Amino acid sequence: MSVKILFYTVAVLLLHTQVYAQKAKDIREYKERAEAVRQEVWNWDIPAFKKVPALPADDKSSAIVIAKHVDLKASSIKKIKFIGIGFKVKKDLFYSNTVREMVKLNDKVALEEYSQFSFKKFRSLNSYYHSGLATTIVGVRIIKPDGSMKEVKVDEEIVNEEENKEQKSKLAIPDLQVGDVIDYFVRVEELKDLNSDIDAQIFVLGDDKPIMQYSVHCEISDKYFVRYRSANGAPDFKVKKDDDGSVFDMLVKNIPSLPVSLWMSPYRQIPLIRMDILYGSYPAAGQVAGEVRHNPKQAEIKEAILRSLDGEKNAFAMGGGALTSQVKSLLREYKRTNNSDLPNDSLPYYVYYAFRYIAFYRVSADDKIVVGRQRNYVTPNNKKFLFYLEEIMNAMDIPAEFVLVTSRYGPGQDELLNTGDYEYMLKTKGSQPVFMSADGVFTHCTYVSSEYEGQTAPAIELMKSKKRKNDITAFTEEKIGYSTADQNTKIEHIEISLDDAMQQLLVNRHTTLKGSLRADEQKRLLLFEDYYEAERTALAVKSTFMEDFADSRRNRSLAEEYTNAFAKARKDQKDDFMEEINEQFDIKPKELMLYHIDKMGLRHDDPDFVYTTKFTLEGLVKKAGNNYILDAGKLIGGQLRVKPEQRDRKVDIYQPFARSFEYNIELVIPKGYKLEGADKLDKLIDNACGSFTVKTTLEADKLKVHIRKVYKNAFEPVAKWNDLLQVIDAAIDFESQKLLLKKA
Structure with a gap:
């Protein structure tokens, strides 16, 4: 064996040993942290979790949530009293979110639901530790009717599976029976850099099971700006200040069950609180670190969406020029092939389908080869598509306005929290307006998604000149109609x-x-x-991409x-x-x-x-x-x-x-x-x-x-x-x- 090969072999073995040792260390630290978290959560001083109450014998619910508690912390790292996995890394803020439920199982339907937990792979469930990413910790206990309790060994029981191409984690719960109470929690922990926002939070006060008690406790550092909204009759938090920031508490009892899986719009029908936790102060956006803002005014949201529209329009303007040239080139070829001009009222339709072809159908040599069913399920970036399309139509003298729609399954126009509550459509102006959007690769020009039907939406035609400022007074209202049973x-x-x-x-x-x-x-x-x-x-595109590839020495294969x-x-x-x-x-x-x-x-x-x-x-x-x-x-x-x-x-x-x-x-x-x-x-x-x-x-x-x-x-x-x-x-x-x- 040559010296060079020997050195290479030893180096690989050393690297493998080091990686294995690091992985073993990470697993050990994860298990130590997980055990500490379980002890902490199981010992919460919340009476509802300490004793299973007497439940109504005539309750026909498949399951009853005896208690549910959400504990959220977005705190200064100085407030954290432990050094766990990843906490030796220099960070400024600590984020954790814990959801704990105690559920009584009354029938086989509930037993089937809970005997094998199936969690979406939220960040890194069961991935022990990744520097800079979240760590997820799970705890499960079974309480028998006689009061005896058994804790499930979660670390050994979780297995990863693929379901419909989406990786999920499943946790088998052995020896679970009808009549048992399952007490479980999921915690996500993460160290945050400065300038990092916290995931949007939503506290939903309703489920397909009755909830005897629902409580929330949040501790949020003054380094964050908090904006939240109570909707559909949800109560307000009790908010107080501490040395690090603001503390939010809420307690609700006896929440009845709702048919959440059958024709409901939770954002519009279930009491809930939505919360944004945004880092730092941005005066231009009305954002001040340490401020808590409840139920922001709708004018504030419109001003924010207008800033967003202006910013996005400017960002997409440059790329729109190149795409306009491509659409015009396709149109010239179409006219030559058909030996006639398009009628003016047909131009918006042609532009839409030409751009759809460029965005989703055209193939270049650098593209990954995807021609099967997977390609059909590509989810377009609707906003990006429409901003480019609006630039193209502007250049081709087709006036259009942005319609800011909200889903029937999202918040109503009077209960918005942030600009992300809006989705966009374009609508051409004139005697026969045409709606445009990109729900999927087969979306028609004129198609309006069913989730926007029946909604009243603000609409605005953005100024073409940078010297003229768009203003919220320029918004008009657009009423979107319903499709009929014969159309669907x-x-x-x-x-x-x-x-x-x-x-x-x-x-x-x-x-x-x-x-x-x-x-x-x-x-x-x-x-x-x-x-x-x-x-x-x-x-009327002359040649296929296959013909173009065949004619090219470089791309013939x-x-x-x-x-x-x-x-x-x-x-x-x-x-x-x-x-x-x-x-x-x-x-x-x-x-x-x-x-x-x-x-x-x-x-x-x-x-x-x-x-x-x-x-x-x-x-x-x-x-x-x-x-x-x-x-x-x-x-x-x-x-x-x-x-x-x-x-x-x-x-x-x-x-x-x-x-x-x-x-x-x-x-x-x-x-x-x-x-x-x-x-x-x-x-x-x-x-x-x-x-x-x-x-x-x-x-x-x-x-x-x-x-x-x-x-x-x-x-x-x-x-x-x-x-x-x-x-x-x-x-x-x-x-x-x-x-x-x-x-x-």
Whole structure:
């Protein structure tokens, strides 16, 4: 062995040993700190955690939160009395956030929820220690009905898993049973540099379980400016000063359960407090370190958003010039190819789709090769997209204004806390205004996201000249309308026959998706190769990027790589269709013989997403003597089920959007059999909130069934809840309907 190789080998071994020793040291320090934190939290002087109270025997809740406490510290490092992992590093501020809950489990649903905790990977859950990053510490105890207590060994029990490509950490809770109380906490600790803001905080006083006691304690250094808002009837904090800053306390008891997972807008319906903790003083923004500001005025938020708009517009102006040149070049080529000019009222549409092509569809040699389903799920930076688009339209004399929208699932315009509460849309000015945004890579020009429907939003056309100052008095109000159930619809034509063995259904299905029901399946099923080619052709772009690569000596090999990637994506598309079928029918197809995209729905003037599938299903036909029973109600897929505790509703209803589902089924009756029970399928429920109708027509060898379910409005007052329940219950009743194929 040469001296050089020997030296290299020894160096690697030494490095490995040093890294291993450092990792072992980090793990040891983490465990020591975790144990100290658990002792601290378990010994909190909060009476609600010290003894399990007597609970109402007639309480029907799946689980009851006996106590919940949030402890937040954003303190000077001088106030910290310990030296734990990472605390030897020179830092100025210490941040920790601890959430502890004690929960009584009343049934198997709650047991399933808590017997295996699943935490989102928030920063570094179970990653022991990373310098400069947060450390997460977890503690779990089980309290049995006889009062005995057992602590779960968390460090050994947590395992990391991937779920839908997102890494999560799961903690198995052994020996947990119905009737037990689980007492657990999660703490995040972090050392902060100066100029570091604290994560935005939200204290939500409501859950799908009743909460007997909810308390909050915050200690925040005077080096921070605190801005917070109480919404939906939430109480205010009790605020007092100490030597380091401000102390916030709150205690609320007997919070009733809410149907948070069923058509609610928590920001608008649940009492909550939102808090920003911002470092330092910035007089121009009205930010003063040490100040506590409760319920900031809306004029303050508008002034801040105006500063933000001005700053962002200036920041994007330079890049907008280059993009404008590219759009103009595409437009010139389009005119030459089509030998005609665009009508003036068509120019905004062309500009939008040209820029969408540049932003999301065009490929350069430096791009990572991503042509499968993953590409469809790219989340655009909507604000960046719109600022560039506004620069392009300004340069092409298309006047437009920014519309500052808030989500129906976010705070209302009168309960904003910061500029991040706004999202942007553009709206062209003129007799036929056009809304523009970038929700995804398939967003149409004119599309308005359903979460902005029904909202009143401030709008402003930013001054083009730097010498003219934009002012909040220039804001106007824009009322955004609601889409209708007919605009958001799923229509299926389904032809069904049985195989000779009377075991499988042969299904020939033609699906049309409109409006807000379209995007999810576009993302799942479309291929980049296809929609790239469609948009390239529509914009009259002469050559494909594959042709450009093939003509380039430097990039010629890329053409072959993309060809192989396209082939793999097309092969994987079959699995995507199988997944879509399984999701609708809750049965994996036995065989998928045909899957085809008929219309991609890429533009507002041809908006529908349409596809055809042909497949077989097992499990919907059961033999009964010489006869067969068909689960007819399951041919339209599973239906929404309202939990028993959700039926007595006391809050208004925020549905995603008005929508309808229409199914036209033709069932071929096998020779030698007659059909019974078709008359029992007919149904008619129609009220102010929705409808569910079933009409059947029986011919000699064919049954035709037309089913239509409609949710007429995106928002309903709670007084209409029983009307909605009628529609939901009718659909569930249909799902259980069966037909008898009787031997003739």
